[in-house]
Amino acid sequence: MDRANKPQPISSPTTTGPQPQVNADKDRVSATLPTGDSVEVLLYGATVTSWKSNGKERLWVSDAAKLDGSKPVRGGIPLVFPCFGPPPKDHATGALPQHGFARNSHWEYLGSSSSESGPLSKGGDDSVKLDFGLSSANLSAEAKKAWGYDFGLVYSVTLGKDGLQTLLNVRNSGTIPFDFQMLLHSYFSTPSITRTTITGLAGTTYIDKVLNATTHTESHTALPITGEVDRVYKSIPQDTTSVLVDGKPILDVQRDNVRDSVLWNPWIEKSKGMGDFEPKDGYQKMVCVEVGAVDGWQKLEPGETYEGGQILRAY
Numbered sequence: 283m284d285r286a287n288k289p290q291p292i293s294s295p296t297t298t299g300p301q302p303q304v305n306a307d308k309d310r311v312s313a314t315l316p317t318g319d320s321v322e323v324l325l326y327g328a329t330v331t332s333w334k335s336n337g338k339e340r341l342w343v344s345d346a347a348k349l350d351g352s353k354p355v356r357g358g359i360p361l362v363f364p365c366f367g368p369p370p371k372d373h374a375t376g377a378l379p380q381h382g383f384a385r386n387s388h389w390e391y392l393g394s395s396s397s398e399s400g401p402l403s404k405g406g407d408d409s410v411k412l413d414f415g416l417s418s419a420n421l422s423a424e425a426k427k428a429w430g431y432d433f434g435l436v437y438s439v440t441l442g443k444d445g446l447q448t449l450l451n452v453r454n455s456g457t458i459p460f461d462f463q464m465l466l467h468s469y470f471s472t473p474s475i476t477r478t479t480i481t482g483l484a485g486t487t488y489i490d491k492v493l494n495a496t497t498h499t500e501s502h503t504a505l506p507i508t509g510e511v512d513r514v515y516k517s518i519p520q521d522t523t524s525v526l527v528d529g530k531p532i533l534d535v536q537r538d539n540v541r542d543s544v545l546w547n548p549w550i551e552k553s554k555g556m557g558d559f560e561p562k563d564g565y566q567k568m569v570c571v572e573v574g575a576v577d578g579w580q581k582l583e584p585g586e587t588y589e590g591g592q593i594l595r596a597y
């Protein structure tokens with residue numbers, strides 16, 4: 283399917299009036315709603331690099347992010363699959379790089395569809411869904427050698443009046459089972475990290491990667507971010523984690539069939555150590571709330587599928 287080269291305005295035969303617009307070229311696909319809300323996805327990594335809602339950019343992307351396919355994008359929503367972090371050496375993913383291969387593989391644009399129903403189309407408003415695919419057949423020789431399973435991924439990015447949904451579908455298309463982890467490594471924009479708090483994690487057990495991977499229980503109803511944070515919250519009972527500024531929500535992150543979330547801000551020293559993190563004080567303007575399945579492994583038998591993701595709502 284080589285539809286990526288042609289611009290693809292879409293229209294629905296059942297409705298009149300302004301319709302969502304979709305444009306695709308060989309590197310990226312973008313969609314804009316009549317309201318002006320928009321999303322942009324780079325085929326490299328199927329990385330969402332922009333989501334504008336009510337006139338505001340909601341994702342943070344580093345000024346030094348590589349968008350040319352030479353390195354995973356520092357910002358937006360990189361996709362982590364089939365391993366999170368550095369994989370354990372004695373595991374089937376052990377030869378893969380940190381966070382796996384999905385974020386640095388070239389995905390195929392599978393096309394768009396519009397819908398008047400679904401979680402982002404309340405009251406019959408149009409939403410637009412963009413589908414992207416990656417399978418063992420179009421993996422680099424290097425990644426295939428490191429992880430030789432037969433799989434198919436479909437990543438659906440749906441822009442609606444009420445928010446953005448990103449959903450990953452994983453299929454085992456081979457004859458032997460495999461284990462995987464997945465994560466949507468979202469970098470959200472905030473006007474000021476010192477005015478930012480995170481809610482919806484209280485009572486949850488987390489691994490603190492800054493404190494030698496020790497286990498703790500979250501005690502804050504509204505968690506301030508006052509230094510480097512790198513935590514894996516496991517089996518979160520609440521559906522939604524929210525980002526607040528001055529005590530008011532700016533964004534809800536709703537887990538969709540996944541139960542874990544990583545909270546990350548590199549703060550001063552870690553930002554200095556990342557060549558693609560600019561400006562160096564950019565840590566003041568971002569926070570990562572990353573939903574996924576990263577506590578242990580998901581096992582897929584031949585022919586089975588798994589689906590998980592997030593629904594984002596901006597205020």
Ligand SMILES: O=P(O)(O)OC[C@H]1O[C@H](O)[C@H](O)[C@@H](O)[C@@H]1O
Nearest residue numbers: 380381491512513544545546570
């Ligand atoms: O630098 P990257 O490979 O993109 O990883 C960026 C970050 O991703 C996650 O949030 C991990 O929990 C962090 O430990 C890691 O530093």
